[in-house]
Amino acid sequence: xxxxxxxxxxxxxxxxxxxxxxALILAGAGSGKTRVLITRIAWLIQTGQVSPSGVxxxxxxxxxxxxxxxxxxxMLPINTRGMWIGTFxxxxxRLLRAHHKDAGLTATFQILDSQDxxxxxxxxxxxxxxxxxxxxxxxxxxxxxxxxxxGLRAHxxxxxxDYNRKFVELYALYDQQCQREGVVDFAELLLRTxxxxxxxxxxxxxxxxxxxxxxxxxxxxxxxxxxxxxxxxAGQGGTVFAVGDDDQSIYAFRGANVGNMSTFEREFKVxxxxxxxQNYRSHGxxxxxxxxxxxxxxKRLGKNLRTDAGHGEPVRIYExxxxxxxxxxxxEEAKSLINEGATRSEIAILYRSNAQSRVIEHALFSAGxxxxxxxxxxxxxxxxxxxxIAYLQLMDNPHNDSxxxxxxxxxxxxxGARSLEHxxxxxxxxxxxxxxxVPYVAGKAGASLGAFLKLIEGTxxxxxxxxxxxxxxxxxxxxxxxxxxxxxxxxADRIENLEQLVNAATLFVAEEGFGHNAPALSGPQADVxxxxxxxxxxxxEIIDADARLSFIMSPLSAFLxxxxxxxxxxxxxxxxxxxxxxxxxxxxxxxxEAVFITGLEExxxxxxxxxxxxxxxxxxxxxxxxxxxxxxKRLYMSFxxxxxxxxQTRYNLRSRFFDELPEQALKWLSPKIQAPQHxxxxxxxxxxxxxxxxxxxxxxxxxTKLDLGWRIGENVAHLKFGEGVIVNIEGxxxxxxxxxxxxxxxxxxxxxxxxxxxxx
DNA sequence: ACCAGTTAACTTTTT
DNA sequence: GTTAACTGGT
Numbered sequence: 141x142x143x144x145x146x147x148x149x150x151x152x153x154x155x156x157x158x159x160x161x162x163a164l165i166l167a168g169a170g171s172g173k174t175r176v177l178i179t180r181i182a183w184l185i186q187t188g189q190v191s192p193s194g195v196x197x198x199x200x201x202x203x204x205x206x207x208x209x210x211x212x213x214x215m216l217p218i219n220t221r222g223m224w225i226g227t228f229x230x231x232x233x234r235l236l237r238a239h240h241k242d243a244g245l246t247a248t249f250q251i252l253d254s255q256d257x258x259x260x261x262x263x264x265x266x267x268x269x270x271x272x273x274x275x276x277x278x279x280x281x282x283x284x285x286x287x288x289x290x291g292l293r294a295h296x297x298x299x300x301x302d303y304n305r306k307f308v309e310l311y312a313l314y315d316q317q318c319q320r321e322g323v324v325d326f327a328e329l330l331l332r333t334x335x336x337x338x339x340x341x342x343x344x345x346x347x348x349x350x351x352x353x354x355x356x357x358x359x360x361x362x363x364x365x366x367x368x369x370x371x372x373x374a375g376q377g378g379t380v381f382a383v384g385d386d387d388q389s390i391y392a393f394r395g396a397n398v399g400n401m402s403t404f405e406r407e408f409k410v411x412x413x414x415x416x417x418q419n420y421r422s423h424g425x426x427x428x429x430x431x432x433x434x435x436x437x438x439k440r441l442g443k444n445l446r447t448d449a450g451h452g453e454p455v456r457i458y459e460x461x462x463x464x465x466x467x468x469x470x471x472e473e474a475k476s477l478i479n480e481g482a483t484r485s486e487i488a489i490l491y492r493s494n495a496q497s498r499v500i501e502h503a504l505f506s507a508g509x510x511x512x513x514x515x516x517x518x519x520x521x522x523x524x525x526x527x528x529i530a531y532l533q534l535m536d537n538p539h540n541d542s543x544x545x546x547x548x549x550x551x552x553x554x555x556g557a558r559s560l561e562h563x564x565x566x567x568x569x570x571x572x573x574x575x576x577x578v579p580y581v582a583g584k585a586g587a588s589l590g591a592f593l594k595l596i597e598g599t600x601x602x603x604x605x606x607x608x609x610x611x612x613x614x615x616x617x618x619x620x621x622x623x624x625x626x627x628x629x630x631x632a633d634r635i636e637n638l639e640q641l642v643n644a645a646t647l648f649v650a651e652e653g654f655g656h657n658a659p660a661l662s663g664p665q666a667d668v669x670x671x672x673x674x675x676x677x678x679x680x681e682i683i684d685a686d687a688r689l690s691f692i693m694s695p696l697s698a699f700l701x702x703x704x705x706x707x708x709x710x711x712x713x714x715x716x717x718x719x720x721x722x723x724x725x726x727x728x729x730x731x732x733e734a735v736f737i738t739g740l741e742e743x744x745x746x747x748x749x750x751x752x753x754x755x756x757x758x759x760x761x762x763x764x765x766x767x768x769x770x771x772x773k774r775l776y777m778s779f780x781x782x783x784x785x786x787x788q789t790r791y792n793l794r795s796r797f798f799d800e801l802p803e804q805a806l807k808w809l810s811p812k813i814q815a816p817q818h819x820x821x822x823x824x825x826x827x828x829x830x831x832x833x834x835x836x837x838x839x840x841x842x843x844t845k846l847d848l849g850w851r852i853g854e855n856v857a858h859l860k861f862g863e864g865v866i867v868n869i870e871g872x873x874x875x876x877x878x879x880x881x882x883x884x885x886x887x888x889x890x891x892x893x894x895x896x897x898x899x900x
Numbered sequence: 901a902c903c904a905g906t907t908a909a910c911t912t913t914t915t
Numbered sequence: 916g917t918t919a920a921c922t923g924g925t
Contacts, residue, residue: 201914229915253915326915361914394913493911498916515913549901556901705915725912747911763912786910787916 144182144215155414156180158381160189160353162408164401165383168445169430169769170421170731177357177383178208182215184353192218196351196373197225200358202706204729205230208357221653224351228366229326232333233701236324237692239343243336245324248537248697251704252318252325255521257281260325260542264310264317267568275306283307284314288327289395291334291365321573322537327365334369348375359384359404363395367403380408386441387434390725390763392755401441419445419769421731423452425805426775430768432802437758445769453774454807459794460780463496463739467503470736473776474509474719477734484510486733488720490767492745495785496738497721504719514722519644519708524625524634528641529703531619532612535600536696539573548574548592551624555592559585595619608654608695609645616641648699653690724767735771737764740779741792742883751884764797781853781865791853791865793883850878850892855900861885863900 167173199205209220294312337344359382389398460466533543549555567577599618603611625631689698750756864882876892
């Protein structure tokens with residue numbers, strides 16, 4: 141038996157071996173948070189305090205859940221497959237499948253991803269003849285998800301005005317539509333499970349008794365409903381072990397509530413609060429920068445990272461004149477890093493928003509440097525895969541109208557808008573699904589719809605007793621998808637993706653233990669199965685949800701939920717050693733030898749949409765904190781005076797975050813403040829490299845427009861508004877006015893003859 | 901049913 | 916500058 145506790149620092153050791161009481165672990169970036177969480181589970185099991193089936197470990201991403209399982213099986217001789225380790229949504233899916241009747245769902249209920257949800261909402265609005273200008277589908281979706289994330293049903297939402305009343309009404313109708321179609325959205329998975337457990341006492345008590353230890357990763361990212369869910373699962377005296385970092389809370393925009401950390405502390409009467417402040421990732425100057433920056437936030441639980449690694453190199457800061465040059469500079473630096481022996485995949489280029497990647501990609505492409513962009517389209521989100529999935533969904537649950545509409549005329553089979561209108565009328569009249577309404581449509585339209593219905597039923601018949609991969613192969617052939625893409629010019633990739641679906645199914649069936657060669661249970665996990673069926677004191681039989689999908693649903697249902705819950709790899713194909721490009725958000729949890737944080741400009745980072753409220757700026761600051769703490773040895777930050785955004789040139793000030801960094805940790809590679817007479821000529825390098833790109837009609841000639849000595853792009857200072865950049869000048873002489881970007885004070889139009897402006 | 905041409909929008913993102 | 920969604924013509 142290996143000693144799990146070796147090589148833990150005193151804080152980590154204390155956290156791992158805490159008594160069975162509620163605990164909050166404040167774990168800074170790079171402090172070994174995941175390690176503590178996993179070792180805690182292993183230690184609890186190894187010391188006999190809990191059996192593997194008594195552990196509930198919740199994460200936010202599938203990646204994190206997988207990593208946890210992998211590392212846990214490396215520590216202990218157990219099969220983690222049957223354990224309750226997963227995402228909130230994955231675990232809820234399992235519970236709802238096992239108890240679908242109690243939850244008011246069909247056995248084959250299907251899960252809508254955000255795309256599906258939006259189209260379901262659009263469909264709803266259309267069927268109700270509601271003006272989607274007045275009630276934008278996207279807003280309605282945010283409204284519904286926001287309410288659900290707080291644990292509120294339509295009738296529980298406070299109505300403030302008529303506009304809101306309509307939203308609430310539509311929320312209720314949306315839920316009815318989903319119920320009719322046998323589908324649930326992501327938020328519904330959680331809310332349904334919550335309601336199931338809240339209402340069903342025997343079930344609740346069963347799971348509360350079962351899960352002796354509940355462990356939560358990234359606790360700062362929980363929303364209100366997830367917190368309530370955890371509270372319900374834990375019950376009285378439940379032991380929740382929450383690990384998180386309030387300084388890394390960057391998902392408030394999707395409902396995450398950092399306040400859950402202090403609420404948890406209060407409501408669970410947490411006596412065990414441990415801070416992990418020893419950082420094993422970054423050198424001193426980098427860490428100092430992170431610490432000094434984040435100290436500007438007001439609402440913090442308080443934490444300061446330290447390292448034994450020494451100061452290391454200073455943080456390098458570069459000011460560029462244009463986004464193009466910024467990209468070129470990044471590439472020059474990256475090149476020299478590689479020449480010095482750096483591995484490409486150990487270099488990351490981070491940006492605030494995806495739109496910024498284009499310039500950088502372009503420059504990398506021209507320079508012939510391999511790179512990888514995270515956050516592209518994922519496998520199960522590709523159109524052709526979505527189509528194939530829709531056929532499978534119809535085979536498993538024909539009342540899924542979204543799936544029906546997606547493929548009823550794809551490949552085209554002569555079912556146009558008119559035919560569908562008839563069908564939708566019939567369905568509405570009868571209050572049934574489109575599939576069920578087909579017999580009610582007469583004439584030519586009825587005939588072609590009938591043929592489609594026969595196709596689905598024929599496919600289901602042919603496939604019914606076959607293993608999942610063969611089932612999918614038959615669907616691909618019979619649906620005509622493969623034939624359709626074969627006739628398309630650029631269909632080869634799509635066909636390959638479709639064939640890939642068969643492979644994915646083969647892999648899935650093997651991994652989830654479906655089929656004949658499912659591994660037999662043995663060892664410490666046997667009790668997982670033993671609990672499969674229990675009878676409570678009241679004589680109510682409970683079918684216990686096992687963590688393995690194969691016990692509670694058919695391979696097809698399981699595969700479909702897998703497709704919705706795990707959209708597939710979010711990163712470009714691995715293989716070649718490549719530079720890593722991603723948003724700051726998607727960099728969370730990763731680390732690199734060298735990091736470039738780019739586009740550090742007012743309006744971009746912090747983003748302009750977040751500047752209205754102080755809490756918004758604080759979240760941006762945490763985002764910046766996350767970005768800084770990704771770097772191990774070398775950190776670059778850059779910003780540009782001009783940038784093409786939405787097709788027009790923007791003049792930005794450098795980010796306020798620069799003023800919040802410790803000067804002694806920084807090294808400015810270019811002058812911090814430029815002499816006014818130099819303006820964009822300030823960098824000889826810039827001017828030369830620039831010439832080819834700066835054609836006669838781009839930025840260069842804009843600078844030639846002089847008025848009263850003021851130039852577009854020039855940095856100025858105003859008594860009241862502080863520093864700004866001249867974005868535009870209109871008129872001339874005594875009617876000249878300048879549009880000036882004052883960063884946090886916003887854009888102002890000032891009369892140049894009146895305003896007291898100074899050159900900076 | 902399908903194409904081309906026009907228009908409006910547009911942080912961050914996992915499940 | 917890009918893209919999705921819509922309009923009008925064939």
